[in-house]
Amino acid sequence: MAKKYYQPEIETMPVEQLKALQSERLVKQVKHVWDNVPYYRAKMEKKGVTPDDIKGIEDLHKLPFVTKDDLREAYPYGLLAAPLKDCVRIHSTSGTTGKRVVAFYTQNDIDLWDDCCARALTAVGAGDEDVVHVSYGYGLFTGGLGLHGGAHKAGCMTIPVSSGNTDRQIQFMTDLGSTILCCTPSYAAYLAESIEERGVKDEIKLKAGIFGAEAWTEEMRRDIEAKLGIKAYDIYGLTELSGPGVSFECEEQTGMHINEDHFIAEIINPETGEVLPEGEKGELVFTSITKEAFPLLRYRTKDLCILSRKPCSCGRTHIKMRKPMGRSDDMLIIRGVNVFPSQIETVLLNEGMTPNYQIIVDRKNNTDTFDINVEMSQEMFSDNLAEVTAKEKQLVASLKAMLGIQAKVHLVAPKSITRSEGKAVRVIDKRKLYD
Numbered sequence: 001m002a003k004k005y006y007q008p009e010i011e012t013m014p015v016e017q018l019k020a021l022q023s024e025r026l027v028k029q030v031k032h033v034w035d036n037v038p039y040y041r042a043k044m045e046k047k048g049v050t051p052d053d054i055k056g057i058e059d060l061h062k063l064p065f066v067t068k069d070d071l072r073e074a075y076p077y078g079l080l081a082a083p084l085k086d087c088v089r090i091h092s093t094s095g096t097t098g099k100r101v102v103a104f105y106t107q108n109d110i111d112l113w114d115d116c117c118a119r120a121l122t123a124v125g126a127g128d129e130d131v132v133h134v135s136y137g138y139g140l141f142t143g144g145l146g147l148h149g150g151a152h153k154a155g156c157m158t159i160p161v162s163s164g165n166t167d168r169q170i171q172f173m174t175d176l177g178s179t180i181l182c183c184t185p186s187y188a189a190y191l192a193e194s195i196e197e198r199g200v201k202d203e204i205k206l207k208a209g210i211f212g213a214e215a216w217t218e219e220m221r222r223d224i225e226a227k228l229g230i231k232a233y234d235i236y237g238l239t240e241l242s243g244p245g246v247s248f249e250c251e252e253q254t255g256m257h258i259n260e261d262h263f264i265a266e267i268i269n270p271e272t273g274e275v276l277p278e279g280e281k282g283e284l285v286f287t288s289i290t291k292e293a294f295p296l297l298r299y300r301t302k303d304l305c306i307l308s309r310k311p312c313s314c315g316r317t318h319i320k321m322r323k324p325m326g327r328s329d330d331m332l333i334i335r336g337v338n339v340f341p342s343q344i345e346t347v348l349l350n351e352g353m354t355p356n357y358q359i360i361v362d363r364k365n366n367t368d369t370f371d372i373n374v375e376m377s378q379e380m381f382s383d384n385l386a387e388v389t390a391k392e393k394q395l396v397a398s399l400k401a402m403l404g405i406q407a408k409v410h411l412v413a414p415k416s417i418t419r420s421e422g423k424a425v426r427v428i429d430k431r432k433l434y435d
Ligand code: DLL
Pocket: 093, 094, 136, 142, 143, 211, 212, 213, 214, 215, 216, 234, 235, 236, 237, 238, 239, 240, 243, 244, 245, 301, 303, 323, 324, 326, 327
């Protein structure tokens, strides 16, 4: 009998009981932070809050927010809540938007993180008969080692192939019969394209993929599912909170269950900090409640999202978050209009284009310029020029209808846009050079 790693006693716990568990853990986590992290204690004192004020989740709003700036200010050891001798690992963000953030883990932190990732794998059907192909990068990035630990815990055969070397990826996939693929959605799209080109689709045994670490649309999901012949599931997380597995999708594919026995989620108005009711869109804020080395209270993620506690057909009771539509700092303001790259992806894929595109924003004569390079498929590339020009016009019109502003669309030759092996670089905003 195939074995699966599933924790129904936690994952389907009645909501009232779950909230009582969160309250109990929150009280302990706040005390842990107060006792061990002077930086936090100072922040709480400044807001006039002590651990005695936090009796349960109803008091969460009394705590101050923590932001990435706090993490940078306290770099590297300022938020460490456990003795260094008890820590066994660090991970770190890429630091593309400033100084790196380093997160610390005790062995217990790693065990709980592995649990979260094992739950994610189990939710997509993984068990001890599966071969999990981990193409997320290993190293400081959390994707590789996170899913790796989860796959071990779920009893799966794990291929720690890491990112890059697409030929080798496909070779292992066919030779070893990988059944579950873990990587970024943009790399999954690239792998799908490469498998098609090599004509080896029939030799691939994949049945599911766990894709995350960057925003991706429902259209992208459908594209990957069709090209690889699999079910594509979303997974979310961030280094500061452990890594992947903060939330994950079940077979319903309608949002990601947050591992609420480890994290409390709130949605706030990003401008005022006011907590918004369930169902409203705003910034996701997380509080860890079981961490030893690097606990975070009310951490502002900048990810824009909606929460829903609508009952799920899978039986899990943990609250779901919608696909984040991007980070508030991913949002482009072009000629005064708010534009999310995910909106552009939706239009392009609905129009039958490839998922290979790049957005270039610049400023000329004090006006923003807005160009989108989109790769043609091989068939389209062989079409006559008139057809290509007509398609460009059609894309400009559809984008205008979605965004409210005019973009210049350039259909470019197949393979002319660099593929990504990790998180895709979709936007080049040259205006930043002048600011
Ligand atoms: O990206 C952790 C991860 C690895 C998640 C593998 C899923 C799979 P960071 O590099 O710290 O950690 O980046 C965290 O990536 O705040 C979001 O903006 C974005 N992100 C992560 N997952 C998703 C997702 C990892 N499923 C930041 N959808 C987060 C949209 C995501 N955005």
